Amino acid sequence: MAGNAIGAAQAAPAPDERAVRRGEQIYARCAACHAIESNRTGPQHCGLFGRRAGTAPGFSGYSKALRDSKIVWNARSLDHFLQDPMKAVPGTAMGYAGVKDPQERADLIAWLSVATRTGQSCTPSQ
Amino acid sequence: MNPSFFLPPTQIFQGRRRALALSGAVLSASAVALLGGRDAMAAGKKASHSDTASDVRILNTALGAELEAIAAYQVGAESGLLTSGVLPVAVAFQGHHKAHADALAATVKKLGGQPVTAKAKYAFPVEKLKTQADVLQFAAGLEKGAVSAYLGAVPVFGDRALAQVAASILGDEAMHWAVLRQVLGESPVPAAFMA
Numbered sequence: 001m002a003g004n005a006i007g008a009a010q011a012a013p014a015p016d017e018r019a020v021r022r023g024e025q026i027y028a029r030c031a032a033c034h035a036i037e038s039n040r041t042g043p044q045h046c047g048l049f050g051r052r053a054g055t056a057p058g059f060s061g062y063s064k065a066l067r068d069s070k071i072v073w074n075a076r077s078l079d080h081f082l083q084d085p086m087k088a089v090p091g092t093a094m095g096y097a098g099v100k101d102p103q104e105r106a107d108l109i110a111w112l113s114v115a116t117r118t119g120q121s122c123t124p125s126q
Numbered sequence: 127m128n129p130s131f132f133l134p135p136t137q138i139f140q141g142r143r144r145a146l147a148l149s150g151a152v153l154s155a156s157a158v159a160l161l162g163g164r165d166a167m168a169a170g171k172k173a174s175h176s177d178t179a180s181d182v183r184i185l186n187t188a189l190g191a192e193l194e195a196i197a198a199y200q201v202g203a204e205s206g207l208l209t210s211g212v213l214p215v216a217v218a219f220q221g222h223h224k225a226h227a228d229a230l231a232a233t234v235k236k237l238g239g240q241p242v243t244a245k246a247k248y249a250f251p252v253e254k255l256k257t258q259a260d261v262l263q264f265a266a267g268l269e270k271g272a273v274s275a276y277l278g279a280v281p282v283f284g285d286r287a288l289a290q291v292a293a294s295i296l297g298d299e300a301m302h303w304a305v306l307r308q309v310l311g312e313s314p315v316p317a318a319f320m321a
Binding site: 026028029030032033035037039040041042046047061064086091093094095096097098125 | 180183184185186188190191194248249253267268270271272274275277278279280281315321
């Protein structure tokens with residue numbers, strides 16, 4: 001059992017394809033400020049998972065609050081932040097009410113987990 | 127049903143061009159900017175520093191996106207891919223974004239903030255813009271994103287008059303999106319609600 005648990009932790013299950021497709025549609029809501037492979041009003045998302053908040057390559061528009069937050073982006077931290085960014089990190093520049101529906105957040109995170117894989121799905125800009 | 131819903135895209139754009147000359151029933155940028163801070167003044171109270179700072183951050187984020195949209199429409203206008211019927215409308219939409227940016231920057235200043243400025247360079251996917259449809263699809267994506275961004279900003283302004291400003295801009299972005307979708311041959315209003 002312990003071996004299985006370790007194995008499961010090491011190899012995260014592939015996201016459900018339908019969730020990923022739904023998540024791609026939800027990501028369109030982010031398109032005023034974000035892109036996967038380029039820094040815009042908001043930072044690029046390529047390489048998001050495992051990255052410390054406030055450290056996207058080449059992006060200088062972070063709030064001090066996010067830079068100081070010590071958040072490392074993963075499914076759990078994204079779920080918390082995306083629910084209410086301004087409550088999760090008071091002072092964030094992301095003036096957005098959040099994605100309130102838990103299923104929509106899960107779908108969006110599923111899409112991000114696929115679309116932001118550096119070297120597989122995307123190449124970060126510098 | 128209104129037969130104008132079924133006009134071919136070219137006629138829709140010609141109609142839009144005529145309408146542009148009759149657009150007096152809209153708020154000017156300065157009028158929109160005047161709305162900012164109205165809540166606090168009307169209530170005879172001073173907004174808290176943290177509320178104002180938060181509002182300035184939201185406004186500046188929106189301003190950054192508007193400045194990018196202005197640059198994006200410039201890329202489209204200079205692409206040589208837009209027909210003579212489409213180009214003036216794209217330029218008009220760019221003018222709307224300029225008006226939004228002016229209003230947002232004026233409001234940021236009014237609240238004691240420093241408005242963000244346009245970047246020296248934007249990373250647009252120009253290599254993917256091969257046809258008019260590509261340009262319009264790109265613009266439609268930005269407009270839809272803008273609708274969602276303003277929709278997400280409306281509830282979080284401390285000053286409710288600023289929410290009104292954001293909603294006013296949201297309506298304009300939604301009209302842009304609908305027109306672009308119509309020209310692309312897509313349903314201009316695909317759903318009853320936006321998210």
